[in-house]
Amino acid sequence: MTPPSLPVQRWWPWALAAVLPLLLFFWFRTRHADAPADAAREALALAKAPSPFGAALARRSPGAVAADSTRQCGVSWVGGDSIKVEMLAPLTKNHVTWMAQMPFGWQASATEPAIRTSYGRPSGRFGLWGESDAGLTYTARLAKSKGIRTLLKPHLWVRGRSSWPGDINMSSAADWDTWFANYAPFILHYAALAEAEHFAGLCIGTELQHATEPAHEKAWRSLIKQIRRVYHGPLTYAANWSGEYEQIKFWDALDYVGIQAYFPLSTQPSPPLDSLLRGWQPHLQKLARWQKKIRKPVVFTEVGYKTTPDAAAKPWEWPERMAAVAPADEATQARCYEALFRACWGQPWLKGMFIWKWYPSLQADGPARRHADFTPQHKPAEAVLARWYGQ
Template sequence: MAVFPSSPRWSWLWLGLAALALLAALGLARRSAQPADPHLPASPSRSAVASAMPARPEDRLKGVNWVGADSVASQDLEPLVRAHVNWIAQTPFGWQAGAASPEIRMHTGAGSRHYWGESDRGLVRTAQQARQRGIHTLLKPHLWLRGPGGTWPGDISMTNEADWQTWFAAYTTFIVHYAELAEANGMEALCIGTELEKTVGHETEWRALIGRVRQVYHGPLTYAANWSGEFEQVKFWDALDYIGVQAYFPLSTSERPAKAALLKAWREPLARIASVQKRYGKPVLFTEAGYKTTPDAAIQPWVWPDRNALPATPDETTQRVCYEAMFETFWPQPWFRGIFIWKWYPGLQLNGPAHRHLDFTPQHKPAEQVMAQWYGR
């Protein structure tokens, strides 16, 4: 119990101070009770995204790259729940006629040659269904090259400055469309580009694009830089929330490597990634990582299996060992925030098509159990 001085003047002063303290406490409680921004993810939080401190289990992005299909149902997401997945990456496409073409076409609706799951309507519906199961969405638009000059987005390069400006204007329109879609529908994170290796030297243009995106989207941002050195070339990591890496590092020169050899091979990429992380102070995210179900999975992890060579015998052991080495190397790192496994087919059955069994998916294979064990820790 408080005892006040006997003087009336001091009594009123002490009462006033007590009243002010009470009002301040009530105000603090009221501010603490304010609802969160509905467009920001419950996990990871803004502060968790910006921090390079050790992540709490609930802050980890335990993800898969989701393959857009012609529909989505709640039961398609149940295997993800069982595997402790809490994020999916959805991938709509823009289309370029060639690597030196500055125009970008968008197909935001479903058509005869485009999956419903890659349309605006499909992206939104899939995110809604995922959210109902406690799964967040990283919206991750890609570019698809159709014509001369290469087929990989990393080949995109203009021949003159005017075309570069036209390309960046078109690409900004493309990304801002998906930023607005993500904001309007509460998608929890956005990737502003994937493997656009020859464009990242245009730092001024990228920073302008990021500023434009920040005006319309208020969740965390990343960029998906290729393993081959692009992630070390990017100069605008400070303007983003995550350092995103497409983690297809070659780890072996022989088939069926032992886990000890893979763990040793990871040391050099780990040091390179840690150096970039230290320079910018941002957490690292593997926006893609995965391995084929083949004996040579660790030699060139980015190469798709040769479907013309079917039937071939899957090598689930090599895929599993590659998963184990990756998780054992990176999951304990305090600055590492998570992985989006490449890739996951909704509704894939145990006895699905043969090419899917050689494919990157861990579904119905020992690699899925490895992923689930690490995601469930």
């Protein structure tokens, strides 16, 4: 007598678990033929790591949490000169469900209250088509057709010696009043765009750590009320990991907390996974205690790692601005991704993250300077991202 076949729902997860590592191995062999052998082996090992999600695997991993279908599986999308629908295929393949689009305003210096904007088709050094209203709208519509939601996340770019918005700091109360008077129409413009195009979220500021000091709480609350009258979707603010998120007094007026999660994890070059996991613990303990007071969900509005041996030491540093160019280290980047997801993805207060960053048309043989920076594209880190976002 032929034995009865097993029901599909009993055997297919185990078959997939057996075949997936082999498929990933051959994917890396074909797409990373020039990568170091140890990086490929490590990527394979990470791909074979057990998942903490899913009912069947939860039975094997006590204490694991179930996957949250509302979690924001995001990337920070780099606007370009154009976009085609096929550029979104890698996102859907990697289970990305959100993208952050980032238009810019410009300040002449960190102490200059004027903000220059370019909402139409930018020209010259003032932005790209993908950062214009037309580019943002068209990209969001294409993304929505593929099931990808948009978080509109305007940034300020500071010209001169500094290019970090955290350096913006006015020299007088009058200049701060002028700065907020200039910032209001800037962010309200994007609130109106987000409302008209039904964007799924709006970030009202990014790393403006002096502007968010307690002395300016009243100005932010007034601005948030204005934004709420224009845009009726969820609001957040993207606070720097180093102290800013703790100083903000207006979190209760927003829907969730945004944190630029460039937490340092290890000063050791090419640190092992267990060291990276230990490095996360003090940050997560502090975040968990703080979040209990705020009672708002948290999203990592940016998080990412360079492709360098010291990627975990100062994750916020851009490789082109470092004193010396470090050698490529794809294995360390992949380990940093694995540690990020293992340590953070199951936290009940974390509702998503946006990986920094994603170039729409980057090819495997594209510019070396792009492959050297934060993007996981065409590297072992991409497979780690896909595995976790797919759970």
